[in-house]
Each structure stands twice: as structure tokens, then as C-alpha cells.
Amino acid sequence: MPKNNPYRPVETEVLDVITETPTIKTLKLKPKEEINFKTGQFIELTVPGVGEAPFTPSSRPAIKDMIEVTIMRVGKVTEKAHVLKKGDTVGLRGPFGNGYPLESFFGKEVLVVGGGCGFAPIRSLMYEFFEHSGDFKSLFFRGGCKTPNDFLYKEETVEWSKRDDINVVLTVDEGNVAWKGKVGLVTTILDDVKMEFKIGIAVVCGPPIMMKFATSKLLDMGFKTTNIYLSMEKNMSCGIGKCGHCRIGPYYVCKDGPVFQYEKIKNFHDIWE
Amino acid sequence: MLFITNNNLLNLLENIHDQYEIFVPVKKEQTLFYTKYSPPMNIIEKNQTPDQDTIVVGEVRAFEPLKLFYTRARECVAEGFKTDIPRRNPKPFCIVGAKSCDLKGFQVQDFVFKEGEFEDPFYVRERENNLIISADCTCAIDTCFCLALNEKPYPENNFDLNLSQVTGGFIVEDGSEKGKVLINNNSQLFSDPMEKTIAERDALRKKVTDAVKKNIKEHGIPLQDQFNGIIRENYESNIWKDEAQTCVECGACNTICPTCHCFLLYDQMSEKRMERLRVWDSCMIKDFAKVAAGVNPRELLWMRLRNRFEKKFDFFPQLAGIYACTGCGRCISACPAKIDIREVLQRLVKDAQKQPV
Numbered sequence: 001m002p003k004n005n006p007y008r009p010v011e012t013e014v015l016d017v018i019t020e021t022p023t024i025k026t027l028k029l030k031p032k033e034e035i036n037f038k039t040g041q042f043i044e045l046t047v048p049g050v051g052e053a054p055f056t057p058s059s060r061p062a063i064k065d066m067i068e069v070t071i072m073r074v075g076k077v078t079e080k081a082h083v084l085k086k087g088d089t090v091g092l093r094g095p096f097g098n099g100y101p102l103e104s105f106f107g108k109e110v111l112v113v114g115g116g117c118g119f120a121p122i123r124s125l126m127y128e129f130f131e132h133s134g135d136f137k138s139l140f141f142r143g144g145c146k147t148p149n150d151f152l153y154k155e156e157t158v159e160w161s162k163r164d165d166i167n168v169v170l171t172v173d174e175g176n177v178a179w180k181g182k183v184g185l186v187t188t189i190l191d192d193v194k195m196e197f198k199i200g201i202a203v204v205c206g207p208p209i210m211m212k213f214a215t216s217k218l219l220d221m222g223f224k225t226t227n228i229y230l231s232m233e234k235n236m237s238c239g240i241g242k243c244g245h246c247r248i249g250p251y252y253v254c255k256d257g258p259v260f261q262y263e264k265i266k267n268f269h270d271i272w273e
Numbered sequence: 274m275l276f277i278t279n280n281n282l283l284n285l286l287e288n289i290h291d292q293y294e295i296f297v298p299v300k301k302e303q304t305l306f307y308t309k310y311s312p313p314m315n316i317i318e319k320n321q322t323p324d325q326d327t328i329v330v331g332e333v334r335a336f337e338p339l340k341l342f343y344t345r346a347r348e349c350v351a352e353g354f355k356t357d358i359p360r361r362n363p364k365p366f367c368i369v370g371a372k373s374c375d376l377k378g379f380q381v382q383d384f385v386f387k388e389g390e391f392e393d394p395f396y397v398r399e400r401e402n403n404l405i406i407s408a409d410c411t412c413a414i415d416t417c418f419c420l421a422l423n424e425k426p427y428p429e430n431n432f433d434l435n436l437s438q439v440t441g442g443f444i445v446e447d448g449s450e451k452g453k454v455l456i457n458n459n460s461q462l463f464s465d466p467m468e469k470t471i472a473e474r475d476a477l478r479k480k481v482t483d484a485v486k487k488n489i490k491e492h493g494i495p496l497q498d499q500f501n502g503i504i505r506e507n508y509e510s511n512i513w514k515d516e517a518q519t520c521v522e523c524g525a526c527n528t529i530c531p532t533c534h535c536f537l538l539y540d541q542m543s544e545k546r547m548e549r550l551r552v553w554d555s556c557m558i559k560d561f562a563k564v565a566a567g568v569n570p571r572e573l574l575w576m577r578l579r580n581r582f583e584k585k586f587d588f589f590p591q592l593a594g595i596y597a598c599t600g601c602g603r604c605i606s607a608c609p610a611k612i613d614i615r616e617v618l619q620r621l622v623k624d625a626q627k628q629p630v
Contacts, residue, residue: 076566244535
């Protein structure tokens with residue numbers, strides 16, 4: 001009898017539900033069996049009887065007994081995930097995929113570009129950055145959202161901008177009276193990043209259209225295709241490279257990604273769709 | 274190499290009936306279908322008209338692809354959070370009369386479900402415990418083109434036992450340790466084949482090979498040596514739009530294909546228990562690759578047709594070193610729109626040759 005069933009979710013308790021924006025919530029989850037993830041890897045969240053959907057945890061990988069998952073309400077599963085309450089039971093499978101090659105970033109200048117719900121994996125990555133703060137030459141974060149109300153982790157991003165080991169600039173597509181920051185797409189706030197682009201690392205995570213334009217801008221700035229890391233979003237269902245839904249060229253995003261060097265996928269024409 | 278009479282083959286099946294759930298091909302009208310072995314059954318003799326109890330070991334591949342025994346069209350793969358693996362059939366399968374193209378199908382399915390960091394425990398369990406008694410094709414039908422995929426119409430490996438039908442019985446070869454043990458445990462049922470019996474088999478093999486060659490010639494089917502790069506060279510070609518014109522998006526080509534493996538995980542509540550089902554899926558269906566936020570990388574039908582060919586003739590050769598087509602011709606017969614994989618391959622090869630190098 002095989003020991004492991006990769007389709008079985010681990011019983012998980014909802015510890016808390018945080019409303020981030022009108023369409024985004026963060027679930028604090030406690031799986032009954034330890035799930036050790038690397039930043040950038042993803043899990044499959046089961047809403048019992050409804051279905052599964054893939055999410056990259058937004059929490060600190062070093063915390064072993066709790067995983068946070070930030071969920072935008074967009075479909076059948078996320079709709080039901082948004083009505084979950086403290087004490088409810090869900091399921092988790094994973095972790096799956098490769099995650100960020102954190103150690104290969106050590107000693108380098110790193111620019112992180114995030115948009116909208118892409119802040120979720122980035123927050124997890126930031127925790128790792130801050131834990132290894134001295135290991136980077138410099139860190140930059142450029143983040144954008146539609147409106148000031150759409151920002152995830154508002155308090156934490158304020159904390160980040162106060163740190164002296166990272167340079168943070170945020171922008172919105174559309175401001176309001178209270179917004180004192182930049183207005184414009186995230187691609188318009190990259191020019192003041194002071195680093196040696198030819199050897200720098202860029203990490204991009206956000207909606208496909210934002211990743212497309214950000215990548216194009218980063219290439220113009222001089223980043224190498226091998227130094228741009230993208231978090232790809234495809235229809236990852238099984239998570240184990242079997243069900244066939246998330247293929248890009250010779251890769252399955254669930255197994256060979258979700259983090260890809262742009263160099264690896266640049267020739268496949270449907271990557272942004 | 275050994276010989277077994279028709280009667281002794283039935284005795285052999287009887288001897289292993291306790292141990293295995295045996296499936297045998299029987300003929301309905303012009304087509305073979307698998308049915309559960311339930312004695313009394315007989316083995317087809319020359320010039321006999323088969324009935325529902327006649328096991329037709331030879332002829333060609335059955336209607337069904339063998340994958341359906343290993344990944345059911347719909348099956349439970351997890352119950353709630355329970356750690357044990359849902360049970361299926363109590364006995365392992367013995368498949369009688371699997372053809373060379375069926376065995377190639379296994380090679381692709383094995384790669385998908387056994388290789389990599391995670392294996393599929395359901396598939397692996399069935400495959401490890403099964404007994405494959407394959408058989409030579411004793412004829413070819415119009416849609417057979419295995420030779421184009423470098424497969425002969427008679428199995429040479431990937432079986433436990435192989436049967437070559439000859440007058441009065443079969444020539445038997447073992448292809449695995451399991452096959453050897455089976456022969457040893459039933460040695461009284463086997464004898465040494467006569468020279469002329471071997472000659473009969475060789476002549477029949479040549480006859481069937483020639484029939485498939487004739488198919489390939491008549492339909493102008495390219496050989497797989499010419500497949501290298503046919504997808505990339507033709508990525509932006511009009512062939513896809515052209516061929517997809519009549520497609521009705523039924524997914525029959527996927528369902529009937531022995532190498533197609535894609536599935537959907539589907540959760541439902543059954544008696545207040547969560548049940549996770551694995552259901553065959555089809556990459557020709559519109560929402561196959563669509564993500565929850567609504568983006569669909571293959572919005573149009575011709576993109577999905579291209580994707581189907583890309584998976585078979587670019588993805589699998591790159592990753593597994595194998596073209597994910599067996600030349601069985603099932604998709605040709607199944608397609609209500611008459612999309613013919615032989616013609617698509619012919620066009621792809623022809624146009625790829627036109628491209629400047």
C-alpha cells in the first residue's frame with residue numbers, strides 16, 4: 001500500500017480571517033500536519049465539498065504551525081473561501097513547485113516589483129529578505145495597486161518603508177484625496193531605482209498584464225533575461241505535474257514553476273494570457 | 274519461445290482467475306471490446322464466427338484504450354482528510370490481447386503517473402500488480418499506422434507474456450520475470466513449438482506489417498523521423514485554423530486516445546463526507562487552461578487543437594523521448610468532424626520542409 005496520497009488534503013483549522021480589501025481576505029490557517037513551504041512555493045486550498053484552488057502563502061516560512069493565505073474573490077472556490085469563519089475546517093495540499101531561489105540572490109542588488117494580489121507571495125519573500133537582511137547588497141520594492149483602498153498589508157508596507165535596508169515606493173493607478181504617494185502604473189516608478197541593472201535581480205509578481213509590461217520595462221532598463229524572476233499564474237490543479245492543465249511549452253507551472261526565469265519562458269507565446 | 278493450444282490457454286486463464294480480474298477482447302459486429310472473463314468461454318478458431326463468449330485474442334486493438342482500466346473516467350482519489358487510499362478492485366488486472374500500440378500507450382501513461390517527484394499511487398498500484406498478456410495483430414484495419422510511429426504490429430517488449438496466434442494455438446514468449454514465473458508454474462500447459470509453427474507466425478507477422486505499410490503508403494502518412502520540429506516550424510501556420518474548422522469540441526479524440534492523460538480534480542459532498550474525484554479531462558474543451566480570474570491562454574478552438582498536437586509531438590518527445598501517438602487510429606474513427614491525425618501530420622511535415630532552415 002503506497003504511503004502517500006498526493007491528492008489528499010491535510011485537515012486544517014481556520015484560526016482567523018482578516019479582511020484586507022473589499023475583495024481580498026487573508027486566512028490564518030493551522031494544518032494538523034506540518035506543511036513546510038519555501039517562499040514562492042504554492043499550496044492547494046480545499047474548501048470542503050466545493051473544490052480546490054492554488055495560492056502562494058503570504059506568511060513567513062519559518063513559522064511552522066501557521067500558514068497565511070491571501071485570497072481574492074474571483075471564482076467558485078474563492079467565493080466560498082470568503083465566507084469562512086474562525087474555527088472552520090479547510091484542507092491544504094502541498095507545498096508544490098520550486099519557490100524563489102533565495103540563496104542565489106545573496107550578495108546582489110534585488111528589485112521587487114509587485115502589483116495587486118501579487119503582494120501576497122512578495123510579503124512572504126520580504127520576511128525572508130529581512131531575515132537575511134545583511135546578505136543582500138541592496139533591496140528595492142516598487143508596488144502598485146488600482147486605488148489606495150486596494151493595497152494589501154497596509155500597515156506592514158508602511159513598516160517596510162521605514163526600514164533602512166529596503167527602499168520602498170508605492171503607486172496607485174487612481175489616487176484619492178488622502179493619497180499622498182505616487183499616481184501611475186508601477187512601470188512609471190522604476191526609473192529612480194539606483195542599482196547596476198546588468199547584474200541586478202528583478203522579482204515580478206502581479207496580474208499577467210502588469211507582469212508583461214513590467215518585464216518589458218525591466219529589459220529596457222538593462223536587466224538580463226536570466227535575472228528576471230516571474231511568478232506565473234496558470235490553472236494549477238493537481239500540483240504534481242500529472243493533470244496537464246498548467247503547461248507552458250515543456251514545463252508544468254506546478255512542477256517547474258511557479259517561479260520562472262524570464263529566459264526560460266520568453267519564447268512561449270501564451271505566457272501572459 | 275513456447276507453444277500453447279487454445280484449450281490450454283483457457284486452462285491458463287482458469288488457473289490465474291483467482292488471482293486476477295481478467296479482461297478479454299470479444300467481438301461485437303466489426304469491433305473488439307473488452308469484457309470480464311467469465312467461463313465458459315472459447316478461443317476463436319479459424320473461420321469461426323465469434324459470439325459473445327468467443328475470446329478474440331488477435332485481430333487489432335480493441336475499441337477502448339487500456340488507460341481506462343488504470344485511471345477510470347471518474348474515480349474517488351481522496352475521502353475527506355483520511356490518510357488511507359480509497360480501495361478499488363480487490364484483485365489486480367490481467368489484460369489479455371493487448372496490442373503493440375496499447376503497450377506504447379502504457380509507456381506514455383507510465384511516464385506521466387510514475388515519473389517525477391510525486392507518483393500517482395492508484396496508477397502505480399494497478400500497474401505494478403497487473404499481468405499483461407499481449408498479442409500480435411493478425412490483421413490491420415484502414416486506420417492502423419503504428420509503423421509510422423516506429424511500432425511494429427506485434428509486441429517486442431513491455432509485456433509479461435505475448436501470444437502470436439497460429440493454427441490450433443499460440444506461440445508464447447515471456448517478457449518479464451512475472452511472465453517467466455507464470456510459465457514455470459504452469460509448465461504442463463506449454464510445449465515446444467514446431468519449426469513450421471514458427472514459420473507460420475513469421476509469415477503472418479510479415480503479412481500484417483505489409484498491410485500497415487500499405488496503409489501508410491496509401492494515406493501518405495509521414496514517418497516519425499520527419500516529425501522533429503513540425504510543431505515549432507508550423508506554430509503560426511494556418512493549418513490549425515483550417516483543421517479546427519469542423520471541430521465540435523466534443524473531446525472524443527482525448528477520451529479515446531491511449532496516451533491522453535489529463536484530468537480534473539472535482540470535489541463533491543457525499544453523505545456529508547468530502548469526496549475528491551479524478552475525472553478525465555479534455556484539452557479541446559474551452560475552459561481547460563482558463564484560470565479563476567478569467568484569463569484563458571487558449572481561448573480559440575484552433576489554439577486548443579494546436580496545443581493537442583504540441584503536447585503529443587513536441588512536449589512528450591522533449592521530456593520523455595517519445596511521441597505521444599501510438600498509430601492506433603482510434604481518434605480518426607472517433608472524430609465526428611472527420612479531423613484525421615494522419616492528414617494533419619502530413620500537412621505539418623510538408624509545410625515544415627518548405628520553411629527555410
